[in-house]
Amino acid sequence: MQRTRFEDSICPVARSLDTIGEWWSLLIVRDAFQGTRRFSDFQRKLGLARNVLSARLKKLVACGIMEMVPASDGTAYQQYVLTEKGRELLPVLVAMRQWGERYLFAPGESHSTLIDKKLREPLQQLSLKNAAGDALAPEDIELVMPPEAKA
Amino acid sequence: MQRTRFEDSICPVARSLDTIGEWWSLLIVRDAFQGTRRFSDFQRKLGLARNVLSARLKKLVACGIMEMVPASDGTAYQQYVLTEKGRELLPVLVAMRQWGERYLFAPGESHSTLIDKKLREPLQQLSLKNAAGDALAPEDIELVMPPEAKA
Numbered sequence: 001m002q003r004t005r006f007e008d009s010i011c012p013v014a015r016s017l018d019t020i021g022e023w024w025s026l027l028i029v030r031d032a033f034q035g036t037r038r039f040s041d042f043q044r045k046l047g048l049a050r051n052v053l054s055a056r057l058k059k060l061v062a063c064g065i066m067e068m069v070p071a072s073d074g075t076a077y078q079q080y081v082l083t084e085k086g087r088e089l090l091p092v093l094v095a096m097r098q099w100g101e102r103y104l105f106a107p108g109e110s111h112s113t114l115i116d117k118k119l120r121e122p123l124q125q126l127s128l129k130n131a132a133g134d135a136l137a138p139e140d141i142e143l144v145m146p147p148e149a150k151a
Numbered sequence: 152m153q154r155t156r157f158e159d160s161i162c163p164v165a166r167s168l169d170t171i172g173e174w175w176s177l178l179i180v181r182d183a184f185q186g187t188r189r190f191s192d193f194q195r196k197l198g199l200a201r202n203v204l205s206a207r208l209k210k211l212v213a214c215g216i217m218e219m220v221p222a223s224d225g226t227a228y229q230q231y232v233l234t235e236k237g238r239e240l241l242p243v244l245v246a247m248r249q250w251g252e253r254y255l256f257a258p259g260e261s262h263s264t265l266i267d268k269k270l271r272e273p274l275q276q277l278s279l280k281n282a283a284g285d286a287l288a289p290e291d292i293e294l295v296m297p298p299e300a301k302a
Contacts, residue, residue: 002227004198004199005198010261010262010263011248011250011262011263012247012249012250012252012256012262013177013178013244013247013251013253014178014181014246014251015255016247016248016255017174017177017178019245019255020247021172021174021177022174023172026164026172027164027165027168027225030162030164030165034294035270042173043262046251048155064254079259085254087289088250089250089255090279090289090292091246091249091250091277091278091279092243092250093164094279095242095243095245095246095277096163096164096167096168097163097164097167098163098242099167099239099240099242099243100164100165100167100170101163102239103236104163104167105166110297110298110299111161111162111163111191111297112161112162112294112295112296112298113295114205114293114294114295115292115293116282116285116291116292117282117291117292117293118291119281119282120217121280121281121282122282123280123281123282123287123292124280124281124282124284126246126279126281127242128162128241128245128277130267130269130270130275131269131270131272131273131274131275134267134269134274136238136274138184138238138241140267140268140269141241141265141267141274142265142267142268142285143263143264143265144263144265144266145187146261146262146263148261148263
């Protein structure tokens with residue numbers, strides 16, 4: 001199914017969804033953070049069709065989120081690793097994770113958890129702050145359009 | 152197309168995507184944050200087909216992210232507003248926005264911006280921190296599975 005494209009949108013949310021909003025893309029990025037590098041490992045862990053995985057990886061590479069590198073074990077396989085642009089998606093995954101932990105699990109229902117290696121404790125909740133460091137609620141925030149979009 | 156379901160996943164990212172990962176869902180939530188409430192306004196702003204918008208809104212209501220309320224102008228129309236669960240998706244949208252601002256716009260290319268109403272300045276970048284408030288890089292973070300998943 002052809003979907004609407006937002007690559008020229010002035011809204012960064014729409015452009016991000018244009019890049020990573022397809023089903024599977026963020027789960028591939030998630031698994032790449034956990035060290036998955038080989039096509040067959042992504043396929044096994046995610047349980048998706050080869051052609052879909054192939055298309056998603058191709059797009060992630062084309063968008064500069066992942067890159068192909070020679071296999072670390074010296075074999076002829078290519079591996080897929082996150083670029084800096086891809087690694088910078090971690091706050092997106094953490095924001096989704098924290099929302100999911102809070103609203104999509106029953107009390108006491110267990111789930112995977114992200115901890116920091118030093119303290120061995122869960123990460124802080126992501127929170128919205130202004131430039132002075134004050135916490136912001138949705139009603140404290142305003143969307144501003146660029147001048148040419150207002151004209 | 153039937154897609155894989157993750158509603159029983161122990162991964163909160165997968166469950167979140169199961170709930171809000173369909174194309175359009177987050178853009179509907181984005182517009183709701185900007186005050187869009189009526190079906191016809193969502194349709195006009197997003198430019199999507201009525202049946203798709205109807206299906207997405209229905210799911211957002213079923214998931215408790217939006218709710219239907221009587222129109223504020225006293226007419227018989229129903230309006231769609233975010234619940235607390237929906238409002239708590241703002242960090243997800245801001246994380247996507249900030250990544251998009253950084254990587255998907257050319258230098259000098261203009262985009263919409265979120266500012267706080269008091270200082271009239273852009274929000275702080277979301278950053279990952281441990282419980283002590285120290286900034287964390289991806290390599291400082293570890294994914295821990297619940298005990299029964301390890302067994």
